[in-house]
Amino acid sequence: MNxxxxxxxxxxxxxxxxxxxxxxxxxxxxxxxxxxxxxVLGVEKPSEKEKRQRAEVNLRVKxxxxxxxxxxxxxxxxxxxxVDKLDRQVLKHKGKVQDHKNAPVKHVSVDIQDTPLxxx
Numbered sequence: 245m246n247x248x249x250x251x252x253x254x255x256x257x258x259x260x261x262x263x264x265x266x267x268x269x270x271x272x273x274x275x276x277x278x279x280x281x282x283x284v285l286g287v288e289k290p291s292e293k294e295k296r297q298r299a300e301v302n303l304r305v306k307x308x309x310x311x312x313x314x315x316x317x318x319x320x321x322x323x324x325x326x327v328d329k330l331d332r333q334v335l336k337h338k339g340k341v342q343d344h345k346n347a348p349v350k351h352v353s354v355d356i357q358d359t360p361l362x363x364x
Contacts, residue, residue: 245278252286252298254319260285263320267327271303275334279304285319299326308337
């Protein structure tokens with residue numbers, strides 16, 4: 245699993261990098277078939293009084309890509325909210341994948357006596 249962490253208008257400190265890694269460990273623990281994760285942390289400045297912190301993620305698994313984002317006043321709160329959303333989505337996807345694998349094959353009963361055989 246590859247982790248790409250980048251920042252827009254914000255420097256990624258080693259403490260922030262470690263915080264993101266520890267938070268994403270929860271998601272990885274629930275679903276281990278993750279190909280790669282790209283996290284972008286940034287500061288949105290629509291106006292001076294409303295400085296919002298943004299965290300977004302692109303998580304690739306086999307056959308599916310999750311794209312989520314979360315805004316908050318604090319960057320750490322944005323990361324927490326993002327990981328909570330991501331964890332719910334990944335668990336939902338994992339449930340769908342497991343239910344699909346365990347679904348019984350539907351059998352169709354055909355009366356053989358009434359069915360004509362094809363010519364050779």
